[in-house]
Amino acid sequence: MSNTERTFIAVKPDGVQRALFPEVLRRFSQKGFKLVGIKLTFAKEELLREHYSDLQSKPFFPSLLSYMMSGPVLATVWEGKDVVKQGRALLGATNPLQSAPGTIRGDFALDMGRNIIHGSDSVESAEKEIALWFKKDELVSYKSEMYGWIY
Numbered sequence: 780m781s782n783t784e785r786t787f788i789a790v791k792p793d794g795v796q797r798a799l800f801p802e803v804l805r806r807f808s809q810k811g812f813k814l815v816g817i818k819l820t821f822a823k824e825e826l827l828r829e830h831y832s833d834l835q836s837k838p839f840f841p842s843l844l845s846y847m848m849s850g851p852v853l854a855t856v857w858e859g860k861d862v863v864k865q866g867r868a869l870l871g872a873t874n875p876l877q878s879a880p881g882t883i884r885g886d887f888a889l890d891m892g893r894n895i896i897h898g899s900d901s902v903e904s905a906e907k908e909i910a911l912w913f914k915k916d917e918l919v920s921y922k923s924e925m926y927g928w929i930y
């Protein structure tokens with residue numbers, strides 16, 4: 780794993796409406812990750828169908844789509860060592876009933892259908908999701924002095 784690994788993290792509409800996005804940005808930044816892309820956007824149905832293509836046959840798929848289109852999403856890309864796995868750990872389990880206190884879902888969510896945040900589950904999904912949500916020129920490369928302290 781290189782220190783330039785990237786992941787896609789999206790604060791879902793409930794997380795934006797509940798003003799939890801500063802907390803998400805704080806947790807990822809303070810863990811040591813570098814923000815390389817960010818935008819507030821209304822997700823289009825076509826994009827969400829692609830993003831959640833593996834869930835299309837699930838009974839909750841239509842409600843998942845309406846939830847994700849119910850308000851703006853804060854789409855972000857983070858960079859750093861093992862960021863995909865570390866990001867999933869910061870999020871906590873998908874079902875808030877199983878997400879440990881101290882994780883984002885464990886601290887702020889009660890319901891699987893309102894679980895605040897999405898994070899890529901593998902390096903491959905991260906690459907696919909980043910390309911789906913961001914244009915290349917919306918991602919920023921820059922040197923962060925904090926890396927000298929963290930690694």
Ligand code: RTP
Nearest residue numbers: 839843872873891892893894896897898899900
């Ligand atoms: P995410 O993609 O949002 O990070 O979640 P995940 O990988 O941890 O979970 P996944 O199985 O991919 O599910 C995607 C999102 O669908 C909603 N969901 N609802 N039984 C249900 O009602 C149900 N199961 C999943 C959740 O919002 C979940 O995050």
